[in-house]
Amino acid sequence: MRVESFRVEKWLNEYEHNVEINVSETCIEPFTIGEFLHLMGRENFFNEMWDTQLTYGYIPGSLGLRTGISKLYEGLGPENTLVAGGAIGANFLVFYSLVEPGDNIVSVVPTYQQLYSVARSFGADVKFLRLKMEDGWLPDTDELGRLVDDSTKLIVINNPNNPTGSLIGNEMLKEICEIAEEAGAYLLDDESYRGVYIDPSDRVFSVVELYHNGIATGSFSKPLSLTGLRLGWIAANEDVISKCEDRRDYTTISNGMIDDALATLAVENVERITKRNAEIVRRNYEVLSEWVEEEPLIDWVPPRGGTIAFLRYHLDMTSEELCRRLIDEKSTLLVPGSCFETEGFVRIGWGGDAEKLAEGLSRLKEFLYEHRA
């Protein structure tokens, strides 16, 4: 088995704790335990758990947690969900459960590398559907139609998209579902950033609401700001869930009981978290978009979902050289486009502390002017 190294994770692991300004994080400002429990009105949470025995707990996730997750979708029940170790664990489980050597898979690129590298390591033949800046980083569905045929096992998309922040709207999502259905393929959508929209009135379907063989993966890390719980989930039809459950016995047994209880609180009170986070997204997006609009050495397609953006820079250096020099000279961390198979871009994560974001942008500006031709 040949496993490709996971470039974005290697990059972050090397630098994220060694810089003054980290603007590479993709989460919306994670909660402290105190802030979270206060928002939930459950300051006594840990006292209430005093007599809870720390056993394995519920293997697929507690019923309360899976019910809460299922309510994030129209028409699903707890039997359609499975809790995993982060969206990263959820994605892995889907590939581990569905992909066989020689399978044909089509994946969008740029995206989170896990979404195509894991399938390749299991021996699948992965074709890329390249997203282009001139198309607003949205898939060309005609091209998708040409890449897919009866032998396609799985189509992989990521909506909202990391690293570009593009958002596939409902009409295009339906088209993609039709292409998958015609080919008899599963459609996996990594929806880790679902619910984080620049325009709060956006309401985008999940593929699991649109297509019988649509599989959504979700995360407690991004819209729910509970990154440290390391929890995510799969939402799919019962047949897919059962296949994933069979494989999961070999990787997980169960997730932690304390994590499960905290995550249950979160899904039961999603609107409180969404309200807190909508304000962060509004404020930080304003800081970022004003900066980009006034910066001639940078351009972009304004993101519509998630708290990431892909910035095209006008400097004569590779994305990795830019990011390494930005660390050395300005102690500021971005992610090179090369981690996403795309040169000439850097990814910024803008969901964190607003003052740090402003400081990171100001250091990037200095850097750009010190190095322009």
Ligand SMILES: Cc1ncc(COP(=O)(O)O)c(C=O)c1O
């Ligand atoms: C698209 C995408 N999927 C999955 C993950 C992993 O998320 P989690 O923290 O839920 O494991 C990330 C993390 O950055 C991501 O961007």
